[in-house]
Amino acid sequence: MNHEQSRSLYDRALSVLPGGVNSSVRAIRPYPFFIEKGDGGHVIDADGNKYLDFVMGYGPLLLGHDMPEEVQSAVQQRASEGPMYGAPTEVEVELAEFVARHVPSVEMIRFVNSGTEATVSAVRLARGYTGRDKIVVMESGYHGAQESTLVEGEGSETQPSSPGIPDSFAEHTITVPFNDEEAIHDVFDAHGEEIAAVLTEPILGNYGIVHPVEGYHETLRELTDDHGALLIFDEVITGFRVGGLQCAQGKFGVTPDITTFGKIVGGGFPVGAIGGRADIVKEFTPAGEVFQSGTFSGHPVTMAAGLETLRYAAKNDVYDHVNALGEQLRSGLTDIVADQAPEYTVAGTDSMFKILFTREGPDEMTDHCEAGCRQRASCSRHDHCPKRGADVMDGETERWERLFWPAMKEQGIFLTANQYESQFICDAHTAEDIEQALEAYKEAL
Known part of the structure; x- marks a missing residue:
């Protein structure tokens, strides 16, 4: 070549x-x-x-x-009507309703502009909702280019994995090996009252493809419930790809408190989203006090592309x-x-x-x-x-x-x-x- x-x-x-x-x-x-x-x-x-x-x-x-004709037509129509407005549009409501209808964990959703922005906002939301600071993540899991999860080390002995991140960020992040039930039990035994959330991909998707062993996600669900912490599934990769419209959480039969989305939910355009229980997601401003905002959030072209992509997938096998x-x-x-x-x-x-x-x-x-x-x-x-x-x-x-x-x-x-x-x-x-x-x-x- x-x-x-x-x-x-x-x-x-x-x-x-x-x-x-x-x-x-x-x-x-x-x-x-x-x-x-x-x-x-x-x-x-x-x-x-x-x-x-x-x-x-x-x-x-x-x-x-x-893009199929339906998707292409919707994208072209939205683009021809104006790039964006700084005000709500009907199509973002329609996409939110579609996601809430199909994904088990989602009662409310906030759209943002990337998977990284979604996980950043989800971590802030979990901390704000619980009043706690510590986040548990999987060793070698990936949640975007954000300070709270760009860490390395074992357990609570972590440090930033990139220059430019203060050590104080890593102090609040605990790592455990994926699929290690003993390790996650030990972490909750030691820090259970300090943990705001466990953040994990349902399937590791950025370090090869690693499936959960039987019962692992159920263990995470039980431990977070027992200790008043939240379970966050990062479905930026698996969302609307694994498990169809119910996503990986539907395939595995485990319902998290919060789910982050990206990629397919925007139909190929820049997107992210944070969905979950209404009482949690309502803590975002302006309904609650956890600040979250964005100029391009809910961009009409992206929303139209995502909605028509998912509709097409549902109608055409x-x-x-x-x-x-x-x-x-x-x-x-x-x-x-x-x-x-x-x-x-x-x-x-x-x-x-x-x-x-x-x-x-x-x-x-x-x-x-x-x-x-x-x-x-x-x-x-x-x-x-x-x-x-x-x-x-x-x-x-x-x-x-x-x-x-x-x-x-x-x-x-x-x-x-x-x-x-x-x-x-x-x-x-x-x-x-x-x-x-x-x-x-x-x-x-």
């Missing part, structure tokens, strides 16, 4: 953008290819190369790059289609891995998928998960598959980035740039696309 134009664009970008990019995950080595346009389930770069796209904007594009393709892809990857790299782990559910370059596997495959790790105790891989983010970090990250990713790119397959970020299927993908991807995996592995 020729990448002359992308290389030239990156050279220009380095002069005006830090690292040549506007989001660090786009800094692919030796340089990223620049996208010119999307085409259904594909993207075309500045040099005219076409790729089968499983990045999907890092998750927002449930329907793919071509989108989830049946993308989930079936996800099953087809993960099943095929499981067979390939068993034959070519049995130490690797196939992960994912619904329309999410990933091969994790783990280093160990069982001697034989008996009663194994056939289409993505489910953390089943009876599975022969159970002792080897990742249970927390650190298990993924111990994998062959350099092999994934330096050898595997470029090999897939050269075959016209666009994957997320490291073994940590999730990959996604969209409604525009076809069974033939999945077979093409499987052939590429066979060659690259």
Whole structure:
């Protein structure tokens, strides 16, 4: 493939953008290819190369790059009527009503402009509602670029994970390993009366794809109830992708107090949202005293795109289609891995998928998960598959980035740039696309 134009664009970008990019995950080595346009389930770069796209904007594009007529019409109408107003519009009420009808935890919702803004606001809301300061997060969980969760360390011995964050922020953040019930019990035994909330992704989505073990979320629900703390599900990635319109909380049957959203709820436009019990969400100003506000919040173009995307998904069996393709892809990857790299782990559910370059596997495959790790105790891989983010970090990250990713790119397959970020299927993908991807995996592995 020729990448002359992308290389030239990156050279220009380095002069005006830090690292040549506007989001660090786009800094692919030796340089990223620049996208010119999307085409259904594909993207075309500045040099005219076409790729089968499983990045999907890092998750927002449930329907793919071509908006269905209903969505496109709604977006164009809103844009033609004026960019924004600094006043409420009917469409934000309609989207709020749609979400509240379908997501178990949501009685009220506040729209914001990004997943990071949603989690920042959710943490502030939890602290304001409970009158407590400490937040419990999962080691290797990701909740956006916010000071309260950009921490590292174990338990209450944490420190900021980035320069520019005062140590005092980390003092109020406690970390526990995902799926470690003993650790979360110990934290509540020691700090239960100080904890405002436990903040977790239902499925770790930024450190590979790591499923909860059976009963883990139920344990979080019971402990927060017993100690007067709140349970916050970060569904920025899983929201309206895992579990369909009920989101991951509906799939797992655990209802949090607060849920954060992003990505799909905005139909591919910048968005975030904080939903939950009415008595909690009403603490936001102006109804309550927890300050939250934003010039672009509830932007009419974004609200229209999100509403029509979800309506289209509900009316056109989108989830049946993308989930079936996800099953087809993960099943095929499981067979390939068993034959070519049995130490690797196939992960994912619904329309999410990933091969994790783990280093160990069982001697034989008996009663194994056939289409993505489910953390089943009876599975022969159970002792080897990742249970927390650190298990993924111990994998062959350099092999994934330096050898595997470029090999897939050269075959016209666009994957997320490291073994940590999730990959996604969209409604525009076809069974033939999945077979093409499987052939590429066979060659690259």
